[in-house]
Amino acid sequence: MTVISSTKNPEALSLVLVTEFDADVKRVWQIWEDPRQLERWWGPPTWPATFSQYEFTPGGAASYYMTGPAGEKGYGWWRITYIEAPHRLEFDEGFADDNGAPVGEMGAAHETVTLEDLGGRTRMTVHSVFESEEQMNQMMEMGMEEGMKEAAGQIDAILAEPARA
Structure with a gap:
């Protein structure tokens, strides 16, 4: 199993998920920079993601939806705020409407x-x-914490495939 720990800290308003993989940093970075690889693990197995927009650059935007077991869709967005390839990525994220526009309730x-x-x-x-x-x-x-663990559990299979050029 790839998940080492998951720690909630209500005082810091944070959740930290730590995972380890039998692949080098450059290969693991690819699962973030390539939206086709990202789709294969972003979300738990029963809610796969589809990225309709993906600008992997500081200031870039991403739009996606996850499809549930009964065909229902949940939409989300990212705004990438920082990239230091291949070691650090920062982004803001939230829920979106079915057009990909951020919704503010959450x-x-x-x-x-x-x-x-x-x-x-x-x-x-x-x-x-x-x-x-x-x-x-x-x-x-x-179910965010459990969903993140399940999502990370799908990464090993992707990393076992040959790295893309």
Whole structure:
């Protein structure tokens, strides 16, 4: 299993997921920069993602939807705020309407992804920071923590495939 730990910190309004992979940092970075690879793991197995827009650059935007088991769709957005390839990615994210426009009821979260070299292996840490305790609690009640663990559990299979050129 790739998930090492998952830690909620209500005082810091954060959730930290730590995973490790048997692949080097550059290969793990590809699962973030390539939307076709990202689609294969962003979201739990029963809610696969489809990215309709993906500008992997600081200031870039991403729009996606996840399709549930009964065909229902949940929409989301990203605004990429920082990239230091292949070690750090930061973005704001939230829910969207079916046109990809952000909706504000749930607010936004800030994600920081770091990739650390472990001598040919990689530790990936995803640090989520929420706007309020209420927002954090709502996201946990919606299954965010378990969903992130399930999503990360799909990465090993992607990394076992040959790296793209």
